[in-house]
Amino acid sequence: MATKIYVPCDTTALSMGADEVARLIEYHAGQKGVEIEIVRNGSRGLFWLEPLVEIETATGRIGYGPVEPDEVQGLVAAGLFDARSDHPLYLGSVADIPYLKRQQRLTFARIGITDPLSIADYRALGGFEGLAKALAMTPQAIVDEVKTSGLRGRGGAAFPTGIKWQTVHDEPGQQQKYIVCNADEGDSGTFADRLAMECDPYMLIEGMAIAGLAVGATQGFIYLRSEYPVAHSILEEAISRAEGEGFLGANIRGSGQAFHLEVRLAAGAYICGEETSLLESLEGKRGLVRAKPPLPAIKGLFGQPTVVNNVLSFAAVPFILDQGGQAYADYGMGKSRGTLAIQLAGNIRQGGLIELAFGVSLKEILEDFGGGTFTGRPMKAVQVGGPLMAYMPHRQWDTPMDYEAFAKLGAGIGHGGVVVFDDTVDMGAQARFAMEFCTVESCGKCTPCRIGSVRGVEVIDRIRAGENPDANLVLLEELCETMVDGSLCAMGGMTPFPVQSVMKHFPEDLTA
Numbered sequence: 001m002a003t004k005i006y007v008p009c010d011t012t013a014l015s016m017g018a019d020e021v022a023r024l025i026e027y028h029a030g031q032k033g034v035e036i037e038i039v040r041n042g043s044r045g046l047f048w049l050e051p052l053v054e055i056e057t058a059t060g061r062i063g064y065g066p067v068e069p070d071e072v073q074g075l076v077a078a079g080l081f082d083a084r085s086d087h088p089l090y091l092g093s094v095a096d097i098p099y100l101k102r103q104q105r106l107t108f109a110r111i112g113i114t115d116p117l118s119i120a121d122y123r124a125l126g127g128f129e130g131l132a133k134a135l136a137m138t139p140q141a142i143v144d145e146v147k148t149s150g151l152r153g154r155g156g157a158a159f160p161t162g163i164k165w166q167t168v169h170d171e172p173g174q175q176q177k178y179i180v181c182n183a184d185e186g187d188s189g190t191f192a193d194r195l196a197m198e199c200d201p202y203m204l205i206e207g208m209a210i211a212g213l214a215v216g217a218t219q220g221f222i223y224l225r226s227e228y229p230v231a232h233s234i235l236e237e238a239i240s241r242a243e244g245e246g247f248l249g250a251n252i253r254g255s256g257q258a259f260h261l262e263v264r265l266a267a268g269a270y271i272c273g274e275e276t277s278l279l280e281s282l283e284g285k286r287g288l289v290r291a292k293p294p295l296p297a298i299k300g301l302f303g304q305p306t307v308v309n310n311v312l313s314f315a316a317v318p319f320i321l322d323q324g325g326q327a328y329a330d331y332g333m334g335k336s337r338g339t340l341a342i343q344l345a346g347n348i349r350q351g352g353l354i355e356l357a358f359g360v361s362l363k364e365i366l367e368d369f370g371g372g373t374f375t376g377r378p379m380k381a382v383q384v385g386g387p388l389m390a391y392m393p394h395r396q397w398d399t400p401m402d403y404e405a406f407a408k409l410g411a412g413i414g415h416g417g418v419v420v421f422d423d424t425v426d427m428g429a430q431a432r433f434a435m436e437f438c439t440v441e442s443c444g445k446c447t448p449c450r451i452g453s454v455r456g457v458e459v460i461d462r463i464r465a466g467e468n469p470d471a472n473l474v475l476l477e478e479l480c481e482t483m484v485d486g487s488l489c490a491m492g493g494m495t496p497f498p499v500q501s502v503m504k505h506f507p508e509d510l511t512a
Helices: 011-015 018-032 069-077 119-124 129-135 139-149 161-170 192-199 201-215 229-244 275-282 311-323 325-329 362-369 403-408 427-441 447-464 469-486 490-494 496-505
Strands: 003-006 036-039 053-057 060-064 090-093 178-183 219-224 260-265 306-310 339-346 352-357 379-384 417-422
Touching: 011 018, 011 229, 018 036, 018 069, 119 201, 129 201, 129 311, 139 161, 139 201, 139 311, 139 325, 161 201, 161 306, 178 201, 178 275, 178 311, 192 201, 192 229, 192 311, 201 219, 201 229, 201 260, 201 306, 201 311, 219 229, 219 275, 229 260, 275 306, 306 311, 311 325, 339 362, 352 362, 362 379, 362 417, 379 427, 427 447, 427 490, 427 496, 447 469, 447 490, 447 496, 469 490, 469 496, 490 496
Parallel strands: 003 036, 178 219, 178 306, 219 260, 339 417
Antiparallel strands: 003 053, 053 060, 060 090, 339 352, 379 417
């Protein structure tokens, strides 16, 4: 019987030489006459260990990592095919690696375990059970389960998912309705959407199909970041296989209900992560923000009622329908229910995906999982939630990961990205970057964002040059207030947040 050896096929592992590692393992097995089966699984999200090679044994999967191509021969000589421990890259039982074992994986329970494109693997671990239950329920009952779960949008706005679905559900049924997945993942330090799509694509497909059943939509679109070619190819193949097995199409599993799904590549613009700009782009137009109201739930894609949710929002739905909304709500704290996909990046020793119930402190994430900075220097600042969120100083790191707790500090969780900076960072340069980022990525529709960001760069440059610093600091604060209050969407409205946080917590860097 062939020994199964797992080598990840996601973007991160591929960038670290996983294809070559798999080829060399197969070559050396042939040379030794060892019968093996290479399985290209998804990543487990432990990026500092990629490529993570796993050997299936009678007692579980044994890991080695990070395995570079030039280390394969030595691994084989040390007993790789027998899962021996005589090598520095030996990790023991993968399931017992502390970074992974301490997590509470609901959404990401399957990543790294299965072949992402195997429907049999997906179903063996509970896949499509939620869809089966949804097919036997009324649309309102499906919406009610999502409401019970307390699921909020994972794309950044944190709007209650069930309320959005209820609005679309309540629109007259004779209209064409749409399900749109925002997979244009563009925040700094984020990769959870990509991992979900590359490592467990049927989870997203299932979640979107359930959403279609809930609101009476028969057509869905995944608006995918154009810089994700691996996710694109995997999604296209997964959709084709799901159609072939009857989990998508005109007659889902013989139920008489339909849901069709297509992938559309994004326009390469950060602003298209904003839902109305996304819809404009999806319609073939320039990605300009729409004024609200009307809300997309009432007048969205092509003027029809539309559910727009993030990848992780849809990905949480199969668990909710399978295990029940209350089972999901039992995790978390306050109004932040369920689990959060935390993406640890930047100057950090152990970067990767961490899924935990809301309520874990930022300090625990940085120390217990991150293991300190990559450079070995002290941490100075952390930005949670993307380039439009505040920089948090050390005294705020005891804050629990909770939407309301972060909001009280003028910060935000956003999509869950956590980017770490050590004590060599120039926070004044980071404040300037926030404004400069907006000048590049603004859609240009409203003046506060389009012009305010340009003026912001100019004012920060004057402050840093020592030109009337006191007067220009007052001017910068007033400019930030104007952008927050006057911008049409979150692009201009949130750009001041990182700038204001630097003014408040790191003023010595801004005026240096």
